[in-house]
Amino acid sequence: MTMKKRVTILGSTGSVGQTALRLMADHPDDFDIFALVADSNVDLLAQDARRFGATFAALADPQRHHDLKNALAGSPVQGVCGDDAIAQICAEPVDIVIAAISGSAGLVPTYTACQNARVVGIANKESLVCAGSWIMETAARRGTRIAPLDSEHHALSCLLRGVPADQVKTLVLTASGGPFRTRQDLRHITPAEALRHPTWSMGKKISVDSATLMNKGLELIEACVLFGVDESRIETLIHPESIVHGLVTCKNGGTLAHLAPADMRYPLRDALFDEQRDVLAPLSFQQGLSLTFETVDHKRFPAITLARAAYREGQAACIVLNAANECAVQAFLEGKLSFLGISTAVEEALTRHHTQTITTLQDVLALDQEVRHSAKKTLFR
Numbered sequence: 001m002t003m004k005k006r007v008t009i010l011g012s013t014g015s016v017g018q019t020a021l022r023l024m025a026d027h028p029d030d031f032d033i034f035a036l037v038a039d040s041n042v043d044l045l046a047q048d049a050r051r052f053g054a055t056f057a058a059l060a061d062p063q064r065h066h067d068l069k070n071a072l073a074g075s076p077v078q079g080v081c082g083d084d085a086i087a088q089i090c091a092e093p094v095d096i097v098i099a100a101i102s103g104s105a106g107l108v109p110t111y112t113a114c115q116n117a118r119v120v121g122i123a124n125k126e127s128l129v130c131a132g133s134w135i136m137e138t139a140a141r142r143g144t145r146i147a148p149l150d151s152e153h154h155a156l157s158c159l160l161r162g163v164p165a166d167q168v169k170t171l172v173l174t175a176s177g178g179p180f181r182t183r184q185d186l187r188h189i190t191p192a193e194a195l196r197h198p199t200w201s202m203g204k205k206i207s208v209d210s211a212t213l214m215n216k217g218l219e220l221i222e223a224c225v226l227f228g229v230d231e232s233r234i235e236t237l238i239h240p241e242s243i244v245h246g247l248v249t250c251k252n253g254g255t256l257a258h259l260a261p262a263d264m265r266y267p268l269r270d271a272l273f274d275e276q277r278d279v280l281a282p283l284s285f286q287q288g289l290s291l292t293f294e295t296v297d298h299k300r301f302p303a304i305t306l307a308r309a310a311y312r313e314g315q316a317a318c319i320v321l322n323a324a325n326e327c328a329v330q331a332f333l334e335g336k337l338s339f340l341g342i343s344t345a346v347e348e349a350l351t352r353h354h355t356q357t358i359t360t361l362q363d364v365l366a367l368d369q370e371v372r373h374s375a376k377k378t379l380f381r
């Protein structure tokens with residue numbers, strides 16, 4: 001009999017967290033939930049914590065402590081709230097942590113998990129954008145396996161195992177192109193339109209990022225960090241079907257492609273089952289499959305260019321890019337900024353905040369706050 005793996009899910013009430021729980025529910029003999037963590041969604045957190053018999057249910061929002069206690073009354077689940085409680089949960093040496101908090105709010109929990117867990121499945125790309133080299137170094141030092149959960153990075157990590165490093169020419173990240181790939185006039189886009197992603201069902205922030213292509217910009221930085229490759233060797237390509245998630249071009253002139261359904265269970269399976277179990281069906285070719293590719297229109301969608309520039313500038317610029325984008329997306333969702341205003345706000349923030357030396361995690365958090373503070377003054381008036 002194999003031992004059950006102890007798992008913590010950071011962001012359990014979100015899109016990735018819920019998919020992870022669905023996959024685990026199909027294999028109840030394989031997992032014990034140590035902790036589920038969310039921001040403020042008391043009802044779903046408590047419901048899942050009871051259902052999966054979690055030891056802890058944690059909310060970042062300290063105001064909801066009373067509600068959480070009530071929602072867990074009569075169950076053995078311990079309800080805790082606040083950043084310190086979440087930090088303690090992340091310090092527990094569990095088998096697997098699924099890091100699926102949205103935004104830079106996931107940085108400290110993800111970083112702490114990388115110091116203590118055996119495997120960390122990282123969906124929270126923003127933490128890799130802001131402090132990727134430290135996360136990778138910490139994981140390497142502590143023997144933690146990082147399992148990329150972005151489908152593109154998961155695809156590339158699978159492909160790169162099959163090619164000697166000195167034979168790799170470029171890595172290609174594919175992008176669906178989002179809901180506005182073929183729309184010429186981007187001036188009067190509403191949040192509802194931007195949230196209607198053609199191929200993936202995801203949380204609000206990443207859905208808007210997919211519409212502006214900032215998601216691909218963040219993923220480009222994420223790929224540099226995960227694979228130790230310079231941005232000049234990473235390309236992006238529009239692939240509306242979202243079936244080919246990554247390509248590796250090789251010095252022998254060949255190109256390797258990774259194909260899988262647009263379904264987060266595929267990357268999650270590698271993190272949760274240590275790449276060992278055959279639990280998902282491969283893509284079927286029996287009905288035929290047409291795959292199309294286009295170049296990115298960087299004039300209409302400047303986000304990838306901004307992300308490349310930030311990466312070349314250094315860690316401080318990546319932190320500014322990320323924080324400014326999070327604020328601009330929030331302002332857009334609240335109807336305070338136009339769709340096109342998102343990339344303008346990011347570009348302005350990159351010129352406004354001068355490059356600083358980042359030497360500690362505190363420096364990262366301070367710069368993140370500084371950018372948010374000035375965004376509050378300019379975007380949320």
Ligand SMILES: NC(=O)c1ccc[n+]([C@@H]2O[C@H](COP(=O)([O-])OP(=O)(O)OC[C@H]3O[C@@H](n4cnc5c(N)ncnc54)[C@H](OP(=O)(O)O)[C@@H]3O)[C@@H](O)[C@H]2O)c1
Nearest residue numbers: 011013014015016038039040041060101105123124202203
């Ligand atoms: N969705 C996808 O298919 C997908 C694919 C690849 C990568 N990703 C990445 O995965 C991450 C999550 O995406 P998502 O689509 O799952 O987002 P989502 O649906 O918006 O879920 C975000 C989760 O994070 C929690 N959260 C937010 N702030 C928190 C805080 N300060 N402390 C603790 N928990 C907090 C939320 O809790 P509440 O529910 O209480 O607000 C929720 O559980 C993002 O970085 C995204 O880029 C997502």
